[in-house]
Amino acid sequence: MSLYGTMRTGVSGMNAQANRLSTVADNIANANTTGYKKASTQFSSLILPTTGGAYNSGGVTTDVRYSISSQGTFTYTTSTTDLAINGKGFFIVNGSDGVEYLTRAGAFTVMDDGTLRNSAGFTLMGYPYSSTEDPTIVINGFAGLEEINLASGELNVKASESGYLHVNLPSNEDVGFKKATSLVAYDSLGNTRKLDFTYTKVSTTAGPPPTSDWSVGVTYTDPVTGDIYDMMSGTNPPGTIASADLATTKTLTFGADGKLDLTTSPADLVLDELPIDGAILNPLTVSIGGASGGSTQLAASFAAKGDIDGIGPSGVSGYEISDDGIVYLKYENGDLAPKYRIAMANVQSPDNLKPLAGNVYSQSPDSGVIVMGYAGNGGYGTIISGALEDSNVDIAEELTSMIESQRNYTANSKVFQTGSELMEVLVNLKR
Structure with a gap:
């Protein structure tokens, strides 16, 4: 020894x-x-x-x-931009050195430049939101990511593109009965444009099978000049007419069950594009029926419910973040506009990630490659807004x-x- x-x-x-x-x-x-x-x-x-x-x-x-793979408890806060992950995955953040890192520290604050930065100075990354498709993810890299930026000092406008109008037409009314209702749309400058929908009962047959026909016409009346535009004339721009009774109509046929017969009736009303007062009211598709429901003819009073998308001039009043990581701007008029989708990442062996200053991690030889994804799918956890993960x-x-x-x-x-x-x-x- x-x-x-x-x-x-x-x-x-x-x-x-x-x-x-x-x-x-x-x-x-x-x-x-x-x-x-x-x-x-x-x-x-x-x-x-x-x-x-x-x-x-x-x-x-x-x-x-x-x-690293052991999840902490949650502390709930009053800040919408405080984020916690319930389940697997990491936020992707960008450091002052321009390098992306992984973290579970979600105490993000909106900075004066609009970016979301946590208490260690790292900036949250994500993808621009698209309503038509998910962004293409580079599975093993950070390409395509950008800093989430909520700066929006300017007023926001979104022109209308589509909507729906579901009505009940009273079945016990005589031929010639007429009823009108209206929806408001937004043009390219955010002006409100009131569209008038006029329904007229035109015929009824005893069958078999028994049916009833109604016509629907859509007009727009310029509040300044009084000009009446036929919004389903099929022309661009639509022509003016002397009265709403002269508007182009579509025939709606209802069966004995009170439902719209989509074999002979349109499921959508397609409205013309209207240039007016230096702005453009985009072509609109207004749904009036479909497999999930729509307009009816029942023994009840006339009733209508509907809406058309679009946002008038409005400033940002706050933010909302959904559990699947979609970041919405909340406008003063109550509308929500999706702007980003928060990206998430994971590795095969999280406990072997390399810890760095600022409570962030980088890939190591033993951790496995970084795999990208979204909250709520592909094995990734959900995002809790207004909460922080404790140590x-x-x-x-x-x-x-x-x-x-x-x-x-x-x-x-x-x-x-x-x-x-x-x-x-x-x-x-x-x-």
């Missing part, structure tokens, strides 16, 4: 316990850090070969592990580990002290 070896073993044990105390100190210090994942020290024995009946004491090595540190557990390390450090120091005393005895033998 080597006395020097005994002393080195004691030093090895003290170093190992010091490493453990370091991780405990980090964990306790970050017990209130949003999204922090605790570190732990794992010990492994170091055995030296024994020869000639002499035992060579070895030592201990340490390996630091991170519980997964257990203070009681850390204090227990601290006491254990303190005792073990003291015991290892006794081994070193004993070896030192034996060395002194050996040196004094020569005197």
Whole structure:
């Protein structure tokens, strides 16, 4: 047995316990850090070969592990841009160095330039929202991502494109009965344009099968000039008419069950594009019937419900973020406009990611490649707006580990002290 070896073993044990105390100190210090994942020290024995009946004491090595895949609890806040992930996945953020990182720290704040930045200074990344298709994701990279920017000091306008109008036409009315209703659409400058829909009962047959026919015409009346435009004339621009009674009509046929017969009746009314007062009222498709329901003819009073999309001039009053990561701008008139979709990422072995300053992670050789996706699908968790993920540190557990390390450090120091005393005895033998 080597006395020097005994002393080195004691030093090895003290170093190992010091490493453990370091991780405990980090964990306790970050017990209130949003999204922090605790570190732990794992010990492994170091055995030296024994020869000639002499035992060579070895030592201990340490390996630091991170519980990155262990989810913390949630703290709910009053800020819409505070985000937490319930389940697997990471937010993708951009650092001041222009490099993308992964994080679970979702305490984002809207900055003066409109970007969403967390308390460590990292900017949230996502894809521009499209109502027609999901953006193409580069599965193993960050191409196509851009900073989510909610700056919108200007007024917003969205011209109308489509809508619906479902009415009940009273079945017990005589031929010639007429009823009108209106919907408001927005032109390209955000002006409101009132469209008048006029329904007239034109015929009824005893059958078989019994049916009733109604006509519907759509007009727009210029409030300044009084000109009446026929909105289903099929011309561009639509022509003016002397009265709404002269408007082009579509025939609606209802069967004995009171439902619109889509074999002979249109499911949609297609309205003409109308240039007016320096603006354009886009062509509109107004749904009046379909497989999921629509206009009816029943023994009840005339009733109508409908809406046309579009946004008039309105400023941004706030934000909303859905559980699938769609970021909406909320306007003063109550409308919501989707603008971005938050991107998410994951790796095959999250616990082997490389932790960096600012509570972010980067890919390591042992973590596997980064795989991109969206919240709520493909195994990714959902996003909770107005919440933050707490640190997964257990203070009681850390204090227990601290006491254990303190005792073990003291015991290892006794081994070193004993070896030192034996060395002194050996040196004094020569005197």
